[in-house]
Amino acid sequence: METVKFLLDEDRIPTHWYNIAADLPSPLPTVLHPGTHQPIGPGDLAPLFPMALIMQEVSTERTIEIPDEVRDVYRQWRPTPLYRARRLEQALDTPAKIYYKYEGVSPAGSHKPNTAVAQAYYNKQEGITRLTTETGAGQWGSSLAFAGALFGIEVQVYMVKVSYHQKPYRRALMETYGARVVASPSDETHAGRQVLAEYPDSTGSLGIAISEAVEIAAQRDDTKYALGSVLNHVLLHQTVIGQEALAQLEMAGDYPDIIVGCTGGGSNFSGIAFPFIGAKLRGERDVRVVAVEPAACPSLTKGRYVYDFGDTGHYTPLVKMHTLGSTFVPSGIHAGGLRYHGMAPLVSHLYNLGHFEAIALQQLETFAAGVEFARIEGILPAPEANHAVAGAIREALRCKEEGVGKTILFNLCGHGHFDLQAYMDYQAGKLKDFEYAEEEVAMALAGLPPVNG
Amino acid sequence: METVKFLLDEDRIPTHWYNIAADLPSPLPTVLHPGTHQPIGPGDLAPLFPMALIMQEVSTERTIEIPDEVRDVYRQWRPTPLYRARRLEQALDTPAKIYYKYEGVSPAGSHKPNTAVAQAYYNKQEGITRLTTETGAGQWGSSLAFAGALFGIEVQVYMVKVSYHQKPYRRALMETYGARVVASPSDETHAGRQVLAEYPDSTGSLGIAISEAVEIAAQRDDTKYALGSVLNHVLLHQTVIGQEALAQLEMAGDYPDIIVGCTGGGSNFSGIAFPFIGAKLRGERDVRVVAVEPAACPSLTKGRYVYDFGDTGHYTPLVKMHTLGSTFVPSGIHAGGLRYHGMAPLVSHLYNLGHFEAIALQQLETFAAGVEFARIEGILPAPEANHAVAGAIREALRCKEEGVGKTILFNLCGHGHFDLQAYMDYQAGKLKDFEYAEEEVAMALAGLPPVNG
Numbered sequence: 012m013e014t015v016k017f018l019l020d021e022d023r024i025p026t027h028w029y030n031i032a033a034d035l036p037s038p039l040p041t042v043l044h045p046g047t048h049q050p051i052g053p054g055d056l057a058p059l060f061p062m063a064l065i066m067q068e069v070s071t072e073r074t075i076e077i078p079d080e081v082r083d084v085y086r087q088w089r090p091t092p093l094y095r096a097r098r099l100e101q102a103l104d105t106p107a108k109i110y111y112k113y114e115g116v117s118p119a120g121s122h123k124p125n126t127a128v129a130q131a132y133y134n135k136q137e138g139i140t141r142l143t144t145e146t147g148a149g150q151w152g153s154s155l156a157f158a159g160a161l162f163g164i165e166v167q168v169y170m171v172k173v174s175y176h177q178k179p180y181r182r183a184l185m186e187t188y189g190a191r192v193v194a195s196p197s198d199e200t201h202a203g204r205q206v207l208a209e210y211p212d213s214t215g216s217l218g219i220a221i222s223e224a225v226e227i228a229a230q231r232d233d234t235k236y237a238l239g240s241v242l243n244h245v246l247l248h249q250t251v252i253g254q255e256a257l258a259q260l261e262m263a264g265d266y267p268d269i270i271v272g273c274t275g276g277g278s279n280f281s282g283i284a285f286p287f288i289g290a291k292l293r294g295e296r297d298v299r300v301v302a303v304e305p306a307a308c309p310s311l312t313k314g315r316y317v318y319d320f321g322d323t324g325h326y327t328p329l330v331k332m333h334t335l336g337s338t339f340v341p342s343g344i345h346a347g348g349l350r351y352h353g354m355a356p357l358v359s360h361l362y363n364l365g366h367f368e369a370i371a372l373q374q375l376e377t378f379a380a381g382v383e384f385a386r387i388e389g390i391l392p393a394p395e396a397n398h399a400v401a402g403a404i405r406e407a408l409r410c411k412e413e414g415v416g417k418t419i420l421f422n423l424c425g426h427g428h429f430d431l432q433a434y435m436d437y438q439a440g441k442l443k444d445f446e447y448a449e450e451e452v453a454m455a456l457a458g459l460p461p462v463n464g
Numbered sequence: 465m466e467t468v469k470f471l472l473d474e475d476r477i478p479t480h481w482y483n484i485a486a487d488l489p490s491p492l493p494t495v496l497h498p499g500t501h502q503p504i505g506p507g508d509l510a511p512l513f514p515m516a517l518i519m520q521e522v523s524t525e526r527t528i529e530i531p532d533e534v535r536d537v538y539r540q541w542r543p544t545p546l547y548r549a550r551r552l553e554q555a556l557d558t559p560a561k562i563y564y565k566y567e568g569v570s571p572a573g574s575h576k577p578n579t580a581v582a583q584a585y586y587n588k589q590e591g592i593t594r595l596t597t598e599t600g601a602g603q604w605g606s607s608l609a610f611a612g613a614l615f616g617i618e619v620q621v622y623m624v625k626v627s628y629h630q631k632p633y634r635r636a637l638m639e640t641y642g643a644r645v646v647a648s649p650s651d652e653t654h655a656g657r658q659v660l661a662e663y664p665d666s667t668g669s670l671g672i673a674i675s676e677a678v679e680i681a682a683q684r685d686d687t688k689y690a691l692g693s694v695l696n697h698v699l700l701h702q703t704v705i706g707q708e709a710l711a712q713l714e715m716a717g718d719y720p721d722i723i724v725g726c727t728g729g730g731s732n733f734s735g736i737a738f739p740f741i742g743a744k745l746r747g748e749r750d751v752r753v754v755a756v757e758p759a760a761c762p763s764l765t766k767g768r769y770v771y772d773f774g775d776t777g778h779y780t781p782l783v784k785m786h787t788l789g790s791t792f793v794p795s796g797i798h799a800g801g802l803r804y805h806g807m808a809p810l811v812s813h814l815y816n817l818g819h820f821e822a823i824a825l826q827q828l829e830t831f832a833a834g835v836e837f838a839r840i841e842g843i844l845p846a847p848e849a850n851h852a853v854a855g856a857i858r859e860a861l862r863c864k865e866e867g868v869g870k871t872i873l874f875n876l877c878g879h880g881h882f883d884l885q886a887y888m889d890y891q892a893g894k895l896k897d898f899e900y901a902e903e904e905v906a907m908a909l910a911g912l913p914p915v916n917g
Contacts, residue, residue, distance in 0.1 A: 013536040013539075014536050014537060014538075014539040014540040016474065016539055016540065018471075018473075018474065020471075021469065021471065083466040083467050084467060085467075086466075086467040086469055087467045087469065087547075087842060094540075098614075116569055118842040118843050118844070120881065157842055160838075160839045160840075160842065161551075161842055179884075179888060180884035180885070180888070181884075183884040183885075183887050183888040183891070184844065184881075184884055184887075186887075186888075186891060187835055187838050187839075187844060187884075187887050187891070188838060188839060189839050382640055385613075385640050385641060386613045386640075386641060386642050387613075389540060389571040389610055389613065389614055390571050391571070391637065391640060428573065428637075428881040428882065429881065431632075431633035431634075431636040431637055431640075432633065432636075434636050434637075434639075434640050435632060435633070435636040435639075438636070438639060438640070
């Protein structure tokens with residue numbers, strides 16, 4: 012069966028990021044100061060981010076030019092291929108057309124370098140010599156380590172302790188790129204020491220690791236903080252994915268009826284979907300968009316749309332988002348990149364306005380889909396990406412039931428080369444499904460900041 | 465610093481493999497029957513290989529057409545990119561131009577699928593439903609598992625026992641693609657049982673695993689054997705690499721003065737170098753070619769050019785090749801793909817005729833080169849590929865010393881995502897250099913078959 016691949020010439024790497032803020036039917040809710048609960052301005056973020064990124068965070072310009080230096084690095088692996096999954100269509104016996112964009116060709120193996128490179132560049136421009144960040148499974152940490160190596164910026168990664176020990180190879184990749192990796196909670200920060208004092212055996216969480224990274228960055232002028240998802244500027248940088256997909260589908264003479272994306276913090280979902288949702292918001296072209304989240308961490312389908320912190324230590328500003336509560340610690344599913352209590356404010360806002368749907372899938376269904384995909388299409392997806400694969404298969408089977416030949420697009424956001432323990436456990440029957448812990452979420456939500464009234 | 469990448473359109477995937485046998489100044493020495501020591505004909509190989517591959521094995525046609533079905537699968541990741549390593553050139557402060565072809569973009573992460581796909585296709589055409597093979601580090605086994613999944617052929621991999629236990633993730637990848645993986649020596653074969661009877665704790669070797677895979681294939685009509693290197697048809701299939709590189713260098717307005725390739729069995733070296741060595745043999749264009757082998761397994765620089773077996777159990781035909789003796793077991797360096805006692809007959813013949821040079825490098829130098837490359841160019845090479853990187857760096861530094869701006873081409877044959885234990889050990893100071901075991905080689909060579917006189 013023929014491979015159907017759509018490649019763009021490298022001069023078709025987007026010249027601008029697409030900023031969906033320009034097309035929102037109503038503006039994003041204000042960001043609030045964590046202490047005063049008053050609206051914050053760009054200056055309040057200056058200890059953590061370079062001004063260029065802060066201006067992107069608050070921009071409402073529809074397009075923002077990508078610096079040549081960033082496009083020059085993108086060129087190493089972009090434009091990424093768009094495939095038509097003909098073999099999968101045939102195996103499912105569906106009249107649907109299934110296309111997937113493949114971001115696993117980046118040196119770090121996922122879509123994360125799209126923003127890591129941009130963030131490293133802007134920090135370098137403003138004289139920053141060190142970046143701190145957090146990482147769970149390690150996709151983000153290794154991407155920032157890669158970008159730091161290219162731009163000569165020191166990178167310090169607070170890695171959730173359980174992953175630090177369980178995923179030594181991800182750590183080794185970061186260290187090979189020259190990053191310093193610290194198990195979090197650590198005794199290097201006030202936030203870490205506080206957790207360790209109360210829970211000496213704490214295995215850590217993304218929320219704690221964020222607190223540590225933010226604390227260090229806030230202390231020193233030569234050091235800033237970098238986040239791999241959630242924030243507006245991060246989502247902005249990922250829109251190169253959807254813009255390329257749009258051009259590639261044009262080559263194929265197609266336009267998606269349905270877009271499926273997996274959601275953790277929201278960056279890969281935004282990357283593939285925002286350019287299409289933007290066209291819908293502008294009344295140009297309709298599209299149905301489905302976000303797929305893990306049942307163990309269902310911030311869109313089960314969370315509340317309220318103000319919450321981005322971290323456990325409550326150092327970050329308060330943002331309005333779909334959240335399970337910033338103290339909620341999701342079960343240990345293998346899709347570590349989707350284990351975050353909140354959802355990006357932009358994604359939350361659009362969901363609240365009804366511009367896309369969301370479903371929550373169980374772990375076993377997503378791994379079954381990943382194994383099927385690997386055998387049929389030849390590419391082993393990351394556990395996070397398995398959620399998109401499973402969602403796309405559901406849609407394709409629905410098309411079969413209904414006898415309609417719709418066009419489905421999804422983003423295969425990364426490969427699973429670093430996740431083979433999860434595949435081993437799945438094949439050995441050791442993985443299980445997780446209901447999300449309803450009482451724990453209720454408890455976490457009960458502790459929301461009083462600003463929610 | 466700008467990324468300089470040369471991409472070919474997919475209609476530039478080569479339509480033919482290049483067969484260097486057509487351009488040899490003298491023919492390859494005859495292949496001998498392992499029992500009778502008489503020359504063998506195509507029919508003798510029929511229990512192990514489909515006739516189409518046997519005919520390629522003995523062909524002297526300069527070009528052999530690539531079936532459309534094989535090119536259709538190649539299209540998933542081919543043409544692979546050619547990069548100019550501008551950042552590395554700058555870091556080395558060399559007047560040399562360094563280009564590298566990157567084969568790590570294949571779904572299995574190395575150049576091995578180039579032949580795995582072709583072999584699976586021809587076996588499928590001849591009604592074969594099962595393939596057996598051996599694998600050490602797992603690059604080859606996972607490539608054949610991938611190809612088997614695409615063509616609906618069952619794959620059974622005898623994996624060297626020490627790797628089976630040390631590299632469970634490689635095994636998991638093969639199993640995810642649907643292959644059956646057996647630790648070798650096993651009790652499933654006469655060859656395996658014989659070894660286990662004598663050495664119950666044997667950790668296995670490629671030579672033993674080959675014996676097991678060959679034994680099983682020879683027993684059943686529906687089962688054939690597949691080899692990932694050494695044989696003429698395997699080297700033939702890899703020539704897509706060099707042919708693409710030639711076209712890409714033409715785009716760059718360049719031609720290599722020096723080609724560097726790492727050598728284990730010889731397939732990746734042949735893939736990048738044969739199209740250029742062919743042009744040299746035909747008197748069209750000169751080129752200097754350097755093979756880089758591990759000091760722990762130096763078949764070209766320290767082996768003898770004699771008739772030897774391909775396996776330990778002595779099931780395979782006798783071929784004339786540079787060998788350290790088929791019973792020699794190399795030290796446990798991490799470049800598992802380079803741990804083979806012999807060298808492909810075609811490569812050995814060309815070396816014997818003086819058409820290229822060879823050097824042997826120590827493990828630590830190759831890992832230092834790999835880490836430097838990852839930090840500067842952003843791609844983490846496999847330990848095997850580190851030999852090519854180190855060789856290219858040596859040549860670039862020599863250009864600097866001599867003040868000459870030569871053009872260097874090397875093949876980055878695979879990524880190191882499955883080799884992070886090796887990088888961890890390297891960074892922890894746990895890796896060491898290995899002299900090859902001179903007495904063991906002497907002993908292994910003393911046991912060469914009497915056909916050598």
